[in-house]
Amino acid sequence: MANLTQLKMLEDLDGFLLVDKPAGITFPSVVKAVKRKFSLVKVGHGGSLDAMASGLLVLLIGDANKFVADVMGADRAYTGTLKFGETTDTGDRYGRPAPMPRRVMKPSEVKGDLFQVEPRFCSVRREGSAEYEIADTGEHGQFLAHAYRFDVSERDESRGTSEFSLSASKGVIVRALAQDLGATLMSLRRTKVGKFSVDDAVAFDRLLETEPGDFPSLVTPISRALAK
Numbered sequence: 001m002a003n004l005t006q007l008k009m010l011e012d013l014d015g016f017l018l019v020d021k022p023a024g025i026t027f028p029s030v031v032k033a034v035k036r037k038f039s040l041v042k043v044g045h046g047g048s049l050d051a052m053a054s055g056l057l058v059l060l061i062g063d064a065n066k067f068v069a070d071v072m073g074a075d076r077a078y079t080g081t082l083k084f085g086e087t088t089d090t091g092d093r094y095g096r097p098a099p100m101p102r103r104v105m106k107p108s109e110v111k112g113d114l115f116q117v118e119p120r121f122c123s124v125r126r127e128g129s130a131e132y133e134i135a136d137t138g139e140h141g142q143f144l145a146h147a148y149r150f151d152v153s154e155r156d157e158s159r160g161t162s163e164f165s166l167s168a169s170k171g172v173i174v175r176a177l178a179q180d181l182g183a184t185l186m187s188l189r190r191t192k193v194g195k196f197s198v199d200d201a202v203a204f205d206r207l208l209e210t211e212p213g214d215f216p217s218l219v220t221p222i223s224r225a226l227a228k
Contacts, residue, residue, distance in 0.1 A: 013040070013061055013062055013215075013216055013219060014061060014062035014063040014064055014221070014222055015061050015062070015064050015219040015220050015221045015222055015225065016046075016058060016059070016060060016061070016064050016071075016196070016219065016220045016222070016225045017034065017058075017059040017060075017061055017202075017218060017219050017220075018056060018057075018058060018059075018196055018197075018198070018200050018201035018202065018220070019034070019056075019057045019058075019059055019201055019202060019203075019204055019207060020054070020055065020056065020057075020198055020201040020202065020203045020204060021049055021053075021054055021055060021056075021057045021204055022054050022203075022204055022205070023051075023052055023053060023054040023187070024051060024052070024125065025051060025125075025204065026051045026124075026125055026127065027045065027048050027049045027051075027057055028127075029127055030057055030059075030204060031043055031044075031045055031059065033204075033208065034059060034207065037208065037212075038212055038215050039212070040061060040062075041062070042061070042062055042065055043059055043060065043061060044059070044060040044064075044065040044068055045057060045058065045059055045060065046058035046059075046060060046068060046071030046072055046074075046193060046196075047071065047072055047076070047170070047193060049190060050092075050122075050123075050175075050188070051123070051124065051125040051132070052092055052093070052094060052123060052125075052132070052187075052188065053187075053188040053189065053190060054187075054188070054189045054190075055078075055188075055189040055190035055191060055198050056190045056191060056192065056193055056196060056197070056198040056201055057190075057201075058071050058193050058196055061219055063222065064222055064225075067222070067226075070194075071193060071194060071196075072170060073170050074170060074193050074194025074195075075148070075167065075168065075169055075170065075192075075193075075194060076167075076168055076169075076170065076172065076190060076192060076193055077165070077166065077167045077168075077190070077191045077192035078165070078166045078168075078174055078188060078189060078190050078191060079163070079164065079165045079166075079188075079189050079191055080163070080164055080166075080174065080185060080186070080187045080188040080189055081161045081162065081163055081164070081185075081186040081187045082152070082161060082162050082164055082178055082181065082183040082184065082185060082186060083160055083161045083162075083183055083184045083186050084155070084162060084181065084182060084183045085182065085183070086182075086183070086184055087099070087100055087101070087178070087179050087182060087183065087184055088184050089119065089120070089121040089134070090119055090121045090122050090123045090134060090175060091119045091173075091174075091175030091176055091177075091178045091179045091184070091185055092123055092175050092178070092184065092185040092186075092188075093184055093185065093186050093187075094123035094132040094134070095119075095121060095123055095134060095184075096121075096134065098179075100182050101179060101180060101182060104180075104181065104182035105180040105181050105182075106181075107150060107152045107164075107181065110147050110150035110166075110177065110181070111147050111148075111149070111150060112146065112147065113144055113145075113146055114144070114145045114146065114147055114168075114172065114177070115142050115143075115144060116142065116143060116144075116145055116172070116173055116176045116177070116180075117140055117141070117142050117143075117176060118137075118140040118143075118173050118176055119140075119173075119175055119176055119179060120136060120137060120138060120139055120140065121134050121135065121136055121137070122134070122135055122137055122175070123135075143171065145168060145169050145170075145171050145172040145173075146168060146169040146172075147166065147167070147168045147169075147172065148167040148168060148169075149165070149166070149167040150164065150165075150166050150167075151164060151165045151166075152164045161186055167192075174188055195225070196225075202218050
């Protein structure tokens with residue numbers, strides 16, 4: 001438990017906390033846990049991350065929330081695995097089987113501007129639940145994203161999957177991209193958000209074991225983060 005001096009220090013803390021979120025946990029649960037454990041007044045985030053995905057979650061502590069638009073608008077990078085030849089209504093492995101698109105996009109076509117439509121259905125994991133549920137989010141309009149690079153490995157015959165890496169603009173929905181490719185997203189990991197890298201992030205489990213007095217050392221000050 002934090003003492004009064006530590007509580008004051010945490011109350012005045014400002015900066016960016018890079019968290020390596022494990023798959024299977026919702027990002028609001030991470031935000032909530034960090035805020036509660038370290039008695040923080042204001043904790044925001046720089047972009048959501050699906051429960052089934054792992055990787056970089058940028059948390060904004062205190063005055064760092066003033067820069068939320070900069071982080072939200074930054075480019076992203078991902079790695080993951082795809083299973084070609086089958087699709088689901090959510091785009092990921094937790095969805096229900098769905099028909100293949102009328103026109104299947106080739107991996108070589110994933111470059112430049114992408115006109116995407118978010119899948120109507122998404123897989124969600126309620127807090128405290130061990131199972132994924134399928135939620136109907138309604139019909140979505142088309143929007144524009146941009147892919148800078150998309151690389152796909154040869155298929156692993158033993159698993160029937162292919163690894164990929166993607167660098168893209170904000171807002172890109174990898175589940176939708178999987179559907180367009182006639183594939184199912186089997187795993188996803190976010191590795192970068194703008195200047196921030198998952199290599200510099202602290203694992204969520206380790207974060208929960210951190211003593212309040214050691215927590216400030218994990219937070220990157222605003223001035224240093226913006227100077228990168």
